[in-house]
Amino acid sequence: EALLRDLAASIPGAMFRLARSPQGLWQFVYLSPGIEALFGVSAEQARSNYQLLRDRIHAQDLPAHDASVRAAAQASANWGHEYRICMPDGQIKWIQARADRKCDERGHDVWTGTLSDVSERKHMESVLKASEQTYRTLFETVPQGVVYQDAQGRITSANPAAQRILGLTLDQMQGRTSIDPRWHAVHEDGTPFPGEQHPAMLALRSGLPVKDVVMGLAVPDRGRAWILVNATPLFKLSQLEGVYSTFEDITERIQLSNELRRQASTDDLTGVANRRSLMARLTSEFER
Numbered sequence: 001e002a003l004l005r006d007l008a009a010s011i012p013g014a015m016f017r018l019a020r021s022p023q024g025l026w027q028f029v030y031l032s033p034g035i036e037a038l039f040g041v042s043a044e045q046a047r048s049n050y051q052l053l054r055d056r057i058h059a060q061d062l063p064a065h066d067a068s069v070r071a072a073a074q075a076s077a078n079w080g081h082e083y084r085i086c087m088p089d090g091q092i093k094w095i096q097a098r099a100d101r102k103c104d105e106r107g108h109d110v111w112t113g114t115l116s117d118v119s120e121r122k123h124m125e126s127v128l129k130a131s132e133q134t135y136r137t138l139f140e141t142v143p144q145g146v147v148y149q150d151a152q153g154r155i156t157s158a159n160p161a162a163q164r165i166l167g168l169t170l171d172q173m174q175g176r177t178s179i180d181p182r183w184h185a186v187h188e189d190g191t192p193f194p195g196e197q198h199p200a201m202l203a204l205r206s207g208l209p210v211k212d213v214v215m216g217l218a219v220p221d222r223g224r225a226w227i228l229v230n231a232t233p234l235f236k237l238s239q240l241e242g243v244y245s246t247f248e249d250i251t252e253r254i255q256l257s258n259e260l261r262r263q264a265s266t267d268d269l270t271g272v273a274n275r276r277s278l279m280a281r282l283t284s285e286f287e288r
Contacts, residue, residue: 008032013116014039018099020073020109026050029110038095038115040087058084058092072111077101079111082118094122145227145247149200151240153177165227165249167219184218188226188254199231203243207233214250226254 008015014034020026028050031043041052057065061083072079079099084092099113139146145162149155155173163169176182179195187193195201199210210231219225227247234242265277273281 009034011114013114015112015114016099017110017112019104019111022107035115038093038117039085056085056087058086060084072099072101073109076103076109079113082122092119093117094119143248145249146244147173147200147247148234148242148244149178149204150242151204153179153201153204153243156242162247165219165225165247166217167222167225182218186216186224188214188216199229200243200245203231203233204240207235207240209233214254216254224251225249226251 009032011032011034015030015032016028016035017030018026019029028047031046033043035046035053036042039046039053039056041056046053054062065081065083068079068081071077078101079097082094082096085095086092094117096116096118097113098116099111101109101111104110139159142159143161145165146159147155147162148157155176158166158170158173163173166173177195178198178200181195183195185193185195185198193215198215199213202210210229213229213231214226215229216224216226226249228250229245229247231243231245233240234244265273265280267274
């Protein structure tokens, strides 16, 4: 008994044994001293009045708590549930309850288990959920395209902007790599852009970011689109596990630049090279 008391006092939270008689009456057979730090109620008080612990349960969580208890009782099953309690000083705690069910020699259903304070874990889960929601909102709403690729260069995810810019659905892109010939990638001068030189592939090989690369792609129903790409490798525990690329559609910028270049070097009336273009070509030939 002394050993049991020492063990019970050293375990975080509280241990309990709760019995339900065939008539449906509930009573704590045992509560460890840790219940007082957890609920602000002594073990003696809780054993004499089961309702004291129930009164601590947050009003919004009470229906689900009672439903879980009823379900375990009706099924004669183990019990597990998480709920909030309200302390007299206004503090809110998250409690995790776990108990195994057995039937004793008198026909009583008996649940033996633990009550633990999981407030810190719940807080971290809430922070993580908020962070994930913020990331998801940014991922879904930013005007720039974002594409994730695994360590083998296969596309695993793409945001709506990427699907719009590339003219492909996520299902059509998933599994593709940057070296897939269906991209028909080209440099600004129209020469082929080998897939091995794609910023994502360079980032995967080098483990370093690659920035501000211009490339043209064949886009369904649009012809050629021009994008400005940045690629960043992703590491986990010092191991390269993938890469994500961000890009913006600069098609209009490229087309405008080409048009200005044409206007600067071509006579509008005849369509042939103007004096400026002629002199530039002559200079080039003279140097050659």
